[in-house]
Amino acid sequence: CEILSSLPLQMSLYFNVYFFPFWWLVTVAILYLKYPILTDYYKFILVTIMILVSLTELIRLYLGYVGNLLEKVPELAGFWLLTLLPQLPTILFLLFNEGLKIHSLERAAHSIFAAFLSFQVVAAFFTLKRMVNTLATRFRLTEFHRLEEQRPVPG
Numbered sequence: 001c002e003i004l005s006s007l008p009l010q011m012s013l014y015f016n017v018y019f020f021p022f023w024w025l026v027t028v029a030i031l032y033l034k035y036p037i038l039t040d041y042y043k044f045i046l047v048t049i050m051i052l053v054s055l056t057e058l059i060r061l062y063l064g065y066v067g068n069l070l071e072k073v074p075e076l077a078g079f080w081l082l083t084l085l086p087q088l089p090t091i092l093f094l095l096f097n098e099g100l101k102i103h104s105l106e107r108a109a110h111s112i113f114a115a116f117l118s119f120q121v122v123a124a125f126f127t128l129k130r131m132v133n134t135l136a137t138r139f140r141l142t143e144f145h146r147l148e149e150q151r152p153v154p155g
Helices: 007-037 040-069 073-096 104-150
Strands: none
Touching: 007 040, 007 104, 040 073, 040 104, 073 104
16 A cells, blocks of 8 residues: 655645744734834735634645645645645735835745745645545556456356
């Protein structure tokens, strides 16, 4: 029985679990410091982003752990989609939008987080591809053996 889970992806998830609280504290502290000088719409955007990223990250990391370790395709696909669609664009927005008056510590934390997300998108894609191909092969072999057993024996 071949193991389909990805060790590099699992290591990235492991380190991401420990990095996320640090990222969250840095981001909230910097947001607290620069909140008075931001425009009203950036204040609203940043608070909304912090809430959405926090909730999405908890769900995303859970799905990544379950999908990778237990070799479950739906959970890993959910992890990949949550990484690719809401998380990565949001972090890139926080990293490259100069209207947010980005602090150097904040830029460093966002850069590391963006690197984690980028690596996880690529690693999860290849892991998903390998899992789906292997599961499809197993299914076809099972169907072939089932048809072999049902075939009438001559004579």
